[in-house]
Amino acid sequence: MTLDSTPSRQSRSDAPEVVVARLPQYVRILARLLQDGTDVVSSQQLGARLQVTPAQIRKDLSYFGRFGKQGRGYSVPHLLDRLKQILGLNSTWNVAVVGVGRLGRAILSYPGFTPDGFRLVAAFDVSPDVVGQEVAGLTVQPIEQLDDEVRDRQISIAIVAVPTEHTQEVVDRLVECGIRAVLNYAPITPQVKEGIRVRNIDPVLSLQSMTYYLSEDL
Amino acid sequence: MTLDSTPSRQSRSDAPEVVVARLPQYVRILARLLQDGTDVVSSQQLGARLQVTPAQIRKDLSYFGRFGKQGRGYSVPHLLDRLKQILGLNSTWNVAVVGVGRLGRAILSYPGFTPDGFRLVAAFDVSPDVVGQEVAGLTVQPIEQLDDEVRDRQISIAIVAVPTEHTQEVVDRLVECGIRAVLNYAPITPQVKEGIRVRNIDPVLSLQSMTYYLSEDL
Numbered sequence: 001m002t003l004d005s006t007p008s009r010q011s012r013s014d015a016p017e018v019v020v021a022r023l024p025q026y027v028r029i030l031a032r033l034l035q036d037g038t039d040v041v042s043s044q045q046l047g048a049r050l051q052v053t054p055a056q057i058r059k060d061l062s063y064f065g066r067f068g069k070q071g072r073g074y075s076v077p078h079l080l081d082r083l084k085q086i087l088g089l090n091s092t093w094n095v096a097v098v099g100v101g102r103l104g105r106a107i108l109s110y111p112g113f114t115p116d117g118f119r120l121v122a123a124f125d126v127s128p129d130v131v132g133q134e135v136a137g138l139t140v141q142p143i144e145q146l147d148d149e150v151r152d153r154q155i156s157i158a159i160v161a162v163p164t165e166h167t168q169e170v171v172d173r174l175v176e177c178g179i180r181a182v183l184n185y186a187p188i189t190p191q192v193k194e195g196i197r198v199r200n201i202d203p204v205l206s207l208q209s210m211t212y213y214l215s216e217d218l
Numbered sequence: 219m220t221l222d223s224t225p226s227r228q229s230r231s232d233a234p235e236v237v238v239a240r241l242p243q244y245v246r247i248l249a250r251l252l253q254d255g256t257d258v259v260s261s262q263q264l265g266a267r268l269q270v271t272p273a274q275i276r277k278d279l280s281y282f283g284r285f286g287k288q289g290r291g292y293s294v295p296h297l298l299d300r301l302k303q304i305l306g307l308n309s310t311w312n313v314a315v316v317g318v319g320r321l322g323r324a325i326l327s328y329p330g331f332t333p334d335g336f337r338l339v340a341a342f343d344v345s346p347d348v349v350g351q352e353v354a355g356l357t358v359q360p361i362e363q364l365d366d367e368v369r370d371r372q373i374s375i376a377i378v379a380v381p382t383e384h385t386q387e388v389v390d391r392l393v394e395c396g397i398r399a400v401l402n403y404a405p406i407t408p409q410v411k412e413g414i415r416v417r418n419i420d421p422v423l424s425l426q427s428m429t430y431y432l433s434e435d436l
Contacts, residue, residue, distance in 0.1 A: 103379070112422055204330055205246075214399055214415075
């Protein structure tokens with residue numbers, strides 16, 4: 001380990017979850033800036049993109065180390081690289097998809113995961129009609145194979161796209177198998193033990209961010 | 219219209235979309251505070267909940283009017299009510315669900331929409347096997363009924379849960395029928411004309427907010 005990674009290690013556990021959840025947006029913006037050939041960015045410019053105050057930018061980043069020099073702005077490639085490192089996005093993550101219905105198929109065919117370092121390496125379903133099918137280059141496996149695959153392929157993330165009534169039981173099983181992060185598409189919030197991360201697709205927040213524009217001309 | 223609503227009207231078009239998108243989170247926090255019996259909240263306290271600086275809170279809210287008095291904090295019930303009003307959450311919104319596969323069914327059965335003012339009033343599908351079925355109290359209608367229903371039931375929001383390859387065509391059709399806001403579950407970004415709002419479920423950002431915790435003990 002290089003000295004350079006020390007600050008993030010130290011503060012890792014101190015960073016509030018909502019701040020961590022904002023970092024991927026920083027990464028997106030920085031990647032776009034880099035693509036546009038921008039080399040240095042100030043907290044003002046970064047804030048303008050994200051519509052947050054420069055102080056908020058500096059506060060968010062301060063949890064993870066010292067970036068940039070007073071009055072000189074941030075080096076875009078350096079900050080991007082550091083944030084990706086902090087978020088673990090410099091590694092590739094093996095992901096399992098559980099539930100190969102309509103949505104599961106769509107997820108498996110989505111081209112957006114791989115460029116961002118998430119490799120869908122296994123797909124599972126309970127239905128005998130679906131098991132054995134080839135979907136997006138993967139052969140759908142019976143759920144009984146979960147333990148072995150999670151271990152053999154070093155899968156730590158699962159995307160769960162099963163019917164609501166089975167979601168909790170599937171998540172329980174995934175956690176037993178060693179999965180530590182779950183992205184759940186069903187409109188419920190599965191319960192998990194401490195140390196396991198779950199993100200739920202939250203449709204209400206999305207809807208509420210649109211009604212603003214609908215009421216505009218009422 | 220009362221004078222009280224003037225500030226939001228004035229600034230409505232000036233508020234950046236990312237700021238608008240944050241307001242539903244303010245509403246959630248404020249509703250929780252109110253439930254806990256909290257009557258007044260400072261921008262410091264609000265910021266602590268959302269992990270944003272007090273200045274950021276004040277900046278965000280400043281787009282929508284003047285709330286609270288210097289040094290006195292915000293009245294929780296007043297700010298909550300105003301933000302709900304600004305976001306159009308004091309009205310009930312009629313919502314159509316298009317696509318009644320696994321996911322569509324889960325969405326139709328989700329109990330979280332109604333308490334937040336989103337009433338799922340119509341469900342559509344193309345499959346003759348599905349049309350006519352009763353799901354969560356609604357009879358699934360053929361997609362041909364869309365125009366009439368959108369008009370008759372004053373539906374302005376649609377949740378789209380159709381296979382990826384049909385998403386764009388369904389969204390186009392919805393917009394033609396007068397739908398002005400779309401929540402899309404398929405992992406693509408449908409194109410729409412100006413003035414139409416689309417929110418996409420973004421799985422990559424959610425995954426990226428979890429890998430931080432996974433790399434922790436690598």
